[in-house]
Amino acid sequence: MDKNTRVGVLMGGMSTERPISMKSGKAVLAALQARGWNAVGIDMGPDLPERLKAESVEVAWLALHGQFGEDGCVQGLLEILRIPYTGSGPSASSFAMDKITTKRLLADSGIPMPSDHTWRIGEPIPSNMSYPVVAKTPEGGSTLGIQICADPQALEAALEELQHMDQEVLLEDFVAGREITVAVLEGVSLPVVEIVPDSGFFDFQSKYTEGMTRYLVPAPLEASVAQAAQKYAAIAYEKMGLKGIARADFIVDSEGTPRFLEINTIPGMTATSLSPMAAAEYGIPFEELVEKLLISADLELKNLSGVAEIP
Numbered sequence: 421m422d423k424n425t426r427v428g429v430l431m432g433g434m435s436t437e438r439p440i441s442m443k444s445g446k447a448v449l450a451a452l453q454a455r456g457w458n459a460v461g462i463d464m465g466p467d468l469p470e471r472l473k474a475e476s477v478e479v480a481w482l483a484l485h486g487q488f489g490e491d492g493c494v495q496g497l498l499e500i501l502r503i504p505y506t507g508s509g510p511s512a513s514s515f516a517m518d519k520i521t522t523k524r525l526l527a528d529s530g531i532p533m534p535s536d537h538t539w540r541i542g543e544p545i546p547s548n549m550s551y552p553v554v555a556k557t558p559e560g561g562s563t564l565g566i567q568i569c570a571d572p573q574a575l576e577a578a579l580e581e582l583q584h585m586d587q588e589v590l591l592e593d594f595v596a597g598r599e600i601t602v603a604v605l606e607g608v609s610l611p612v613v614e615i616v617p618d619s620g621f622f623d624f625q626s627k628y629t630e631g632m633t634r635y636l637v638p639a640p641l642e643a644s645v646a647q648a649a650q651k652y653a654a655i656a657y658e659k660m661g662l663k664g665i666a667r668a669d670f671i672v673d674s675e676g677t678p679r680f681l682e683i684n685t686i687p688g689m690t691a692t693s694l695s696p697m698a699a700a701e702y703g704i705p706f707e708e709l710v711e712k713l714l715i716s717a718d719l720e721l722k723n724l725s726g727v728a729e730i731p
Contacts, residue, residue, distance in 0.1 A: 421479065421718040423456045428477035428503075430494065432463040435486030444689040445483035451710040452481065464489065472503065479717055480505040481710075483689055487559060490686045491517040506717040507664040508685045516660050516685045518558045519590050529659050531652045531680045534592040534671075541587050545575060552594040555579060557586040568594060595679050598672040600639050602653035603687065603695035605665045605709075606716060609650035610698035614639035635694065637701045642676065649678035656683050664713050667695050 429452065431445020432438050445461055452459040460475050462468070464484060472480070480503050484490060492514035498505045508516065515521050520538055534554075537546045555578045556566040567582070569575035575591075582589050599615040614636040639646060653668035660666075660683065667687035670678040687695040691706040699709045 421715065424458050425718075426476050426478045427452060427457050427459040427481055427714065428462045428472060428475055428479070429459055429481045429483055430462050430464050430468075430489070431483045432465075433484045433486070433489045434465065435484075435488055435490075437486035440688060441483055441485045441489065444485065444693070447690040447706075448481055448483045448710050451707040452714065455707055455711050457711070457714070464494065468494070468497065469501065472501065477503060479503065479714070481714055481717070482506050482686055485686055485688070487517075490684070491559065504717045506713045508660075508662045508666070512661040512663070513685050516662065516666070516683050519556060519682050520558045520588065522656075522660070522682060523590075526656055526659055526680070529655050531655055532677050533680045534595050536593070537591040539579060539589045539591055541583050545572060545579070546591065549591065550593060551575075554592045554594050555582055556590050556592070557582055558588055558590055559586065595671045595673050597674060597679075598639075598641075599669070600641070600649055600672055600678065601667055601669050601694050601698075602649050603665060603667045603698045604653050604657040604662070605699065605702075605704075605712075606663075607654065607657060609654045610695070611637055611701040612639040612641060612646045612649055613637045613694050613698050614641070615694075635697060637697055641672065645672060645676050645678065652678060652680055653683070656680065664716055665695055665699075665709075 429445050429449040431441050433441055449459055449461045462471050462475065480498055482505055484494060490513060492510035495505060495513050496510040499510060515525060523533055523536065537549060552568055552570045553575055554566065554568055555575060567578040569578050579589060601613050601615065603610040616634040616636065649670050656668050657666055662685055665687065666683055666685050668683040669681045671681060672678050689696060696706045696709055
């Protein structure tokens with residue numbers, strides 16, 4: 421791939437995380453253009469195939485977050501259009517997007533995870549749970565669709581609200597501890613980042629309001645704890661069949677055990693986002709990281725030799 425290759429940076433989209441995706445996409449586009457790539461920004465919508473054709477896109481850099489972008493839909497479309505793209509494939513993206521599916525796929529991996537139940541609309545609330553409990557929709561992102569419930573009454577109210585977002589809700593034991601995240605780049609775990617929100621909970625407001633959260637990299641953890649988190653993140657990345665960059669989130673409990681929460685296949689991508697922050701600590705500046713991911717898309721070109729040409 422040379423720098424005359426037409427690169428389409430897909431951003432925006434139709435999910436609740438659209439504003440965050442626009443920030444990621446604009447940052448990626450600026451980085452690619454600064455490195456001399458022939459890149460164009462594309463605000464993804466139902467007319468995406470036409471836009472890709474009109475812009476003569478030869479490779480797609482995916483800066484989409486949430487549904488219709490991080491869940492395998494766009495990846496499947498690009499497979500059909502035979503346009504290489506950054507990140508994970510359709511199946512891996514779909515599995516990782518669903519927190520319930522992720523936990524079931526990693527059940528025998530040796531990765532510590534909070535105990536959980538799955539609640540479906542019309543079912544009674546499980547009676548054998550300990551409180552507080554975390555209720556979260558399987559495909560919610562950017563901490564949207566997550567509530568911490570102190571008692572059965574609070575959980576009942578949370579489920580009344582969350583059932584309008586999804587027919588299933590994941591109910592996890594609440595784990596008190598330190599929030600950390602580990603980015604994995606092409607199978608290699610980057611330095612651990614600790615997340616310290618002023619409010620005590622890394623919610624949407626804390627995540628995206630400047631000054632409300634501190635990020636410590638490398639995280640001030642005991643070496644054994646950081647290494648365990650990096651090990652578990654790499655295992656999840658491999659077991660889920662991910663590519664490019666992904667970011668695994670953990671809570672370090674009172675005994676120093678990193679407990680896995682989820683893994684994101686298209687993490688935030690601005691110079692101050694968590695994964696680029698970890699990459700910078702590792703020695704990879706933002707523009708270089710963006711370019712590296714683009715080139716990896718070319719290296720992972722699908723083998724089309726056995727696919728018949730469409731007349």
